[in-house]
Amino acid sequence: VDASGWLQLAVYVALLAAVTKPLGLYLVCVLDPAGKTWLDPVLRPLERWTYRALGIDPAREQDWRQYTLAMLLFSLVGCLFTYAVLRLQHLLPLNPQRLGPVSPDLAFNTAASFTTNTNWQSYAGESTLSYFSQMVGLTFHNFVSAATGIAIAAALVRGLARHSAKTVGNFWVDLVRTTYYLLVPACLVFAVLLVSQGMVQNFRPYTVARLVEPMTVTVEKKNGSGEAVLGVNGKPVIEEQTVTDQTIVQGPMASQAAIKMLGTNGGGYANANAAHPFENPTPLSNLLQMLSILCIGSGLTYYLGRMTKNQGHGWSVWAAMLVLFLGGVLLCWWAEARGNPIHQQLGLAAADGNMEGKEVRFGVFNSALFATVTTDASCGAVNAMHDSFTPLGGFVPLFNIELGEVIFGGVGAGLYGMLVFVVLAVFIAGLMVGRTPEYLGKKVEAYEVKMAMLALLVLAVSTLGFAAWAAVSSWGLAGLSNAGPHGLSEILYAYSSANGNNGSAFAGLSANTPWYNTTLGLAMLIGRFLMIVPILAMAGPLARKRIVPPSPGTFPVSGGTFVVLLLGTILLIGALNFVPALTLGPVLEHFLMGQGKLF
Amino acid sequence: LVNTPAFRFDVPGIALAERVTDSGLMNDLAYIGLTVAFFVLGGLYILFCDRL
Numbered sequence: 001v002d003a004s005g006w007l008q009l010a011v012y013v014a015l016l017a018a019v020t021k022p023l024g025l026y027l028v029c030v031l032d033p034a035g036k037t038w039l040d041p042v043l044r045p046l047e048r049w050t051y052r053a054l055g056i057d058p059a060r061e062q063d064w065r066q067y068t069l070a071m072l073l074f075s076l077v078g079c080l081f082t083y084a085v086l087r088l089q090h091l092l093p094l095n096p097q098r099l100g101p102v103s104p105d106l107a108f109n110t111a112a113s114f115t116t117n118t119n120w121q122s123y124a125g126e127s128t129l130s131y132f133s134q135m136v137g138l139t140f141h142n143f144v145s146a147a148t149g150i151a152i153a154a155a156l157v158r159g160l161a162r163h164s165a166k167t168v169g170n171f172w173v174d175l176v177r178t179t180y181y182l183l184v185p186a187c188l189v190f191a192v193l194l195v196s197q198g199m200v201q202n203f204r205p206y207t208v209a210r211l212v213e214p215m216t217v218t219v220e221k222k223n224g225s226g227e228a229v230l231g232v233n234g235k236p237v238i239e240e241q242t243v244t245d246q247t248i249v250q251g252p253m254a255s256q257a258a259i260k261m262l263g264t265n266g267g268g269y270a271n272a273n274a275a276h277p278f279e280n281p282t283p284l285s286n287l288l289q290m291l292s293i294l295c296i297g298s299g300l301t302y303y304l305g306r307m308t309k310n311q312g313h314g315w316s317v318w319a320a321m322l323v324l325f326l327g328g329v330l331l332c333w334w335a336e337a338r339g340n341p342i343h344q345q346l347g348l349a350a351a352d353g354n355m356e357g358k359e360v361r362f363g364v365f366n367s368a369l370f371a372t373v374t375t376d377a378s379c380g381a382v383n384a385m386h387d388s389f390t391p392l393g394g395f396v397p398l399f400n401i402e403l404g405e406v407i408f409g410g411v412g413a414g415l416y417g418m419l420v421f422v423v424l425a426v427f428i429a430g431l432m433v434g435r436t437p438e439y440l441g442k443k444v445e446a447y448e449v450k451m452a453m454l455a456l457l458v459l460a461v462s463t464l465g466f467a468a469w470a471a472v473s474s475w476g477l478a479g480l481s482n483a484g485p486h487g488l489s490e491i492l493y494a495y496s497s498a499n500g501n502n503g504s505a506f507a508g509l510s511a512n513t514p515w516y517n518t519t520l521g522l523a524m525l526i527g528r529f530l531m532i533v534p535i536l537a538m539a540g541p542l543a544r545k546r547i548v549p550p551s552p553g554t555f556p557v558s559g560g561t562f563v564v565l566l567l568g569t570i571l572l573i574g575a576l577n578f579v580p581a582l583t584l585g586p587v588l589e590h591f592l593m594g595q596g597k598l599f
Numbered sequence: 600l601v602n603t604p605a606f607r608f609d610v611p612g613i614a615l616a617e618r619v620t621d622s623g624l625m626n627d628l629a630y631i632g633l634t635v636a637f638f639v640l641g642g643l644y645i646l647f648c649d650r651l
Contacts (some may be wrong), residue, residue: 068645076638080631087627104626108634450651518630522637529641537648 005333005365012290012369013322016408019295020318024302030181031154031303033058033173043180050176061167064540067155068533070171071148075115075529078141082111085137086129095130096205102128103227109517114141116528117149117410119260119267119380119503120520122512126249126270131203138267139256143187146263147178149412152532153300156416159539160440161307163547168539182296183263190292191258197288198281201254206247214244220510228510234478236510253279261292264410266380266503274370274383275359286362286383290370293379297321297408300415308440312558317418320566324407325376328396333368335392342596357388357507368393375400378410380503387490387507391590394506398493398586401500402578403570404459410501416535422557423452423538425569429555438554441547451538455531459499460577462526466519467495467581475515481508485592486599489585494520496578499527 029035037043051058062070085092086107090100102110106122113120114137125134151174158168195201221229221237228236253269257279260267274280274289298318305314337353353364362370367384374381375397386397400407406418423439427449430437437444470476470491480487486508493506498520505511511520556562589599 065645065649069642072638072641072645076635079634079638083631083634104630108630112634447651451648454648518633522633525634525637529638530644533641533644534648537645537651 002337002365005337008287008365009329009369012287013326015291016294016298019291020298020302023295023299024306024314027150027182027296027299027303028306030177031150031169031174033170033177037181039181039185047176047180050180051172054172056170056172056176058170058173061170063166064155064159064168064536064543067168067171068536071152071532071536072529074144074171074175075148078144079111079115082114082137082141083107085133086110089130089133089137092130092132094132094135094203096203097130099128099130100224102133105514105517106227106512109521110138112521112524113503114138114265114267115145116501116524117141117145117263117265117378117413118498118501118524118528119265120498120505120524121267121271121503122517122520124271125268126206126247126251131251134256134269135252139259142256142259142263142265142267143179143183144175146183146259146265146411147175149264149410149416150178150182150296150300151175151412152536153412153415154303156419156535156539156542157304157307159542160419160442161309162543163442163545165543168536168543183259186262187255187258190262190288191254193288194254194257194285197285198278199254199257199285200250200278201252202250203252204250206249209246209248211244211246214242216240216242227512228479230478230513234474236478249276249278257289258292260381261289261379262296262411264293264297264377264379264413266374266378266382268381274381275362275385277361280383283361283366286366286370289381290373293373293377293381294408296411297377297414300412301408304415304419310440310558313440313562316558316563317415317422317566320563320570321376321407321409321414321418323563323567324403324570325372328372328376328400328407329369332372332389332393332396333365335390335396336364336368338390340390340598341594342598345596354388354390354393357385359383368396371397372400374504375502376405376407376409376414378405378413378501378503380497382504385507386493386504391486391489391586391593394489394493395582395586395590397504398489398496399574399578399582401493401496401502401504402459402463402582403574404456405500405502406570413501416532417455420452420455420535420538421570421573422566423448424456424573425562425566426555426557427452428569429565433553433555435553435555438548439557441550442542442545443548447541448538451534454534455538456573456577458530458534459527462523462530463492463495463499464578464581466499466523467492470495470516470519473515475513479510479513479516481510482599484597484599485585485589488581489589492581492585495523498523501528 086102155168221239231237270276301314301318305311339353358367370383404417426439427437490506490509
């Protein structure tokens with residue numbers, strides 16, 4: 001823990017705070033169908049043409065059921081489209097490497113993954129997917145799944161801001177405007193910035209370079225579909241390979257990396273994701289990528305305050321997020337900087353902390369910060385391998401995901417997840433003082449609390465249920481690289497990441513098997529859509545309610561007391577749901593590491 | 600939809616159908632069916648939440 005790290009942390013937080021208000025104000029314009037932006041002269045005709053071509057009446061708003069149904073139908077069609085692209089990629093253009101079709105289970109997993117903004121990757125992009133699959137099948141979802149998240153958040157905020165209203169907006173309008181006015185222009189600028197840092201953007205076939213000295217490596221044996229071959233004991237078969245050539249990956253990386261970060265998608269062009277020198281070439285590109293992950297989520301808190309005419313509330317939500325963010329960064333940084341005590345007992349220099357699985361270019365602090373940022377949001381891009389973190393260092397990204405990624409969060413998903421906690425916090429506050437809970441002048445009644453609990457419980461039930469199933473099944477254990485509590489952490493992380501729509505992985509799990517691909521794909525769909533439905537079901541009735549004037553008994557939703565109550569609610573629910581499992585995973589591993597046991 | 604490996608779930612009926620048809624089409628039908636079924640469930644979930 002050094003001065004340079006503190007300085008970088010201060011710069012990062014200052015930049016995040018600085019972009020919050022301008023982005024929030026811009027979001028107010030984007031998410032208002034009549035809102036004016038400086039891009040109107042170019043984009044307004046395109047927007048009108050899109051509505052005409054698709055038969056959308058932008059002036060016709062939808063109630064929450066119509067809004068939800070439109071979102072589900074759009075996602076279903078997108079999911080099936082990507083499945084078809086992946087299965088047929090050998091027949092489609094832009095495939096200079098002549099890569100074959102993706103196997104059905106992997107295609108299902110990947111289609112579900114990108115439809116849900118998860119971007120979990122059970123494959124190595126550079127050796128599995130054609131340029132067409134990357135650009136059309138996946139990048140398409142990077143934009144629209146991010147826009148869908150923002151649309152859902154906007155619908156919920158409208159539910160809070162409106163009164164005596166039957167509608168919460170028009171899903172198609174929100175989707176089109178968010179994509180056209182926010183994501184596409186921002187990504188164009190960001191991609192050019194990334195190219196200026198040396199990120200690759202071309203359509204050339206991969207370059208093959210001959211190694212000066214051949215080397216022998218031990219790898220898992222793969223079948224024709226790129227999946228691990230399992231032996232009679234259910235474990236992956238290991239084989240030795242002599243490597244004489246190095247294939248240097250290239251392609252349209254910068255364009256995918258821009259939306260991967262801004263849309264909190266996280267799916268890497270290359271398997272090494274943002275640890276790859278082409279996908280994250282410089283310290284500046286690293287800083288910009290980390291900033292881009294949280295900036296829209298941060299701006300949405302300002303949007304919340306502006307729309308509900310209570311800017312103090314927006315900033316209070318932001319402050320609660322910041323406290324959780326700083327807590328995560330500091331714990332992860334401390335644990336990684338402290339390193340592995342067993343190394344110290346062996347007399348190995350620990351001046352640099354735990355450097356296993358980290359890019360030397362980024363070091364401990366930037367790896368810890370990136371890991372925290374990417375799991376505060378539902379991004380999942382990585383610049384270090386979380387599996388190689390110390391137990392407490394790995395605990396932070398895992399716990400961040402399990403809290404629901406509400407710390408600035410995924411674009412839109414962070415805000416609507418946080419607002420679920422806010423509803424519960426004001427409900428608890430109301431119970432404590434014995435008055436009917438109110439939130440922004442609206443009475444929070446049994447229905448809203450039921451919907452909030454449905455949204456939260458589905459994550460816990462699905463994550464823990466699937467993880468428990470895998471932990472006692474031969475198919476689940478077969479993919480593990482590590483035994484004991486670390487193995488449990490690998491399984492728990494996979495299902496937490498899938499349900500939380502994060503997409504980052506503990507690298508030790510061989511998840512490209514039919515069972516893992518299928519169960520993780522289902523977990524992603526459950527974590528996304530079975531959470532969104534009750535949230536929109538909450539937005540509709542909230543929009544219908546009248547606003548009650550504040551009274552002396554009204555619990556204020558801005559200021560220190562509210563922030564503390566909100567933090568307590570988030571941590572308490574997170575702890576109740578997941579601490580027992582975490583105790584058997586990273587916490588137990590931490591104590592055993594102190595006794596000299598590693599896994 | 601060619602050259603796909605045999606269906607690997609241990610479900611006797613599907614495995615038998617896979618052997619009979621000798622193609623990967625059953626895989627695709629199974630996963631497309633699973634996806635559609637999930638989203639139909641999502642639609643029913645709207646009704647459930649509405650009536651709660």
